[in-house]
Amino acid sequence: MTILVFDSGIGGLSVLREARVLMPEHRFVYVADDASFPIGGWEEGALTVRLLDVFDDLVERYQPSMIIVACNTASTIILPHLRKRYTIPIVGTVPAIKPAAERTASGQVSVLATPGTVQRDYTRSLVAEFARDVNVRLVGAENLAVLAEEFMLTGSVDDAAVEAEISDCFTDRLGARTDVVVLACTHYPFLANVFRRLAPWPVDWLNPAEAIGRHAQSLLEHSGEIKDVQDVAEFTKGRPQPNMLRLMSGFGLKVV
Numbered sequence: 001m002t003i004l005v006f007d008s009g010i011g012g013l014s015v016l017r018e019a020r021v022l023m024p025e026h027r028f029v030y031v032a033d034d035a036s037f038p039i040g041g042w043e044e045g046a047l048t049v050r051l052l053d054v055f056d057d058l059v060e061r062y063q064p065s066m067i068i069v070a071c072n073t074a075s076t077i078i079l080p081h082l083r084k085r086y087t088i089p090i091v092g093t094v095p096a097i098k099p100a101a102e103r104t105a106s107g108q109v110s111v112l113a114t115p116g117t118v119q120r121d122y123t124r125s126l127v128a129e130f131a132r133d134v135n136v137r138l139v140g141a142e143n144l145a146v147l148a149e150e151f152m153l154t155g156s157v158d159d160a161a162v163e164a165e166i167s168d169c170f171t172d173r174l175g176a177r178t179d180v181v182v183l184a185c186t187h188y189p190f191l192a193n194v195f196r197r198l199a200p201w202p203v204d205w206l207n208p209a210e211a212i213g214r215h216a217q218s219l220l221e222h223s224g225e226i227k228d229v230q231d232v233a234e235f236t237k238g239r240p241q242p243n244m245l246r247l248m249s250g251f252g253l254k255v256v
């Protein structure tokens with residue numbers, strides 16, 4: 001069975017790596033819509049049209065048994081459309097507000113996401129439904145996905161630039177400090193160690209990737225067989241630069 005994993009860029013690899021560990025018998029196709037990256041600032045209507053175009057083409061070519069939308073920004077607008085359009089299971093990646101609300105001791109939670117994700121009705125309804133008794137701060141980071149890609153490709157990133165993007169996550173209300181920060185963009189787990197180093201105090205950086213992998217696993221049948229096909233990656237802009245090819249090969253993905 002083929003599982004299609006989609007993101008605007010290479011952040012969705014944080015979800016792919018968990019899903020592959022849990023479902024080694026399936027073939028994975030990773031798609032980075034780098035022609036649209038970053039999508040965090042796209043207007044909702046234009047982004048919906050773009051994403052549906054991309055998915056229609058991918059579904060026709062790969063005939064996947066499941067789609068994992070490994071992108072919060074896309075998931076918060078596109079999931080109902082995809083579920084209406086295709087009959088296969090569609091697994092989304094949405095801000096982990098419910099687990100954060102369950103986990104916080106101080107009652108101060110921040111959600112670090114793209115500007116698009118923090119504006120979406122979907123995100124606001126998650127807060128209203130699951131975090132009524134918690135103070136949730138939505139932090140829209142303008143450049144963090146781009147910085148994460150830079151870090152993934154080069155191994156270094158400007159600390160001051162990262163610090164400027166995450167500093168709004170930390171609040172201290174009469175001694176009640178933020179103790180959970182939701183990583184609500186799939187790019188951010190790759191910067192988690194940098195975040196830990198730059199944070200003014202230790203917090204729980206909540207990465208939902210494994211939970212998404214487990215959810216996907218629960219929706220598919222498992223044969224237990226070992227696959228003999230190569231997992232692949234596709235970029236909508238065409239063949240990427242050598243440093244990207246190297247990164248993909250490190251993930252065991254052949255770029256097609």
Ligand code: DGL
Pocket residue numbers: 007008009011012037038039040041070071072073074114117145184185186187
């Ligand atoms: N990885 C995407 C997410 O989870 C966002 C990256 C972008 O801005 O394109 O929201």
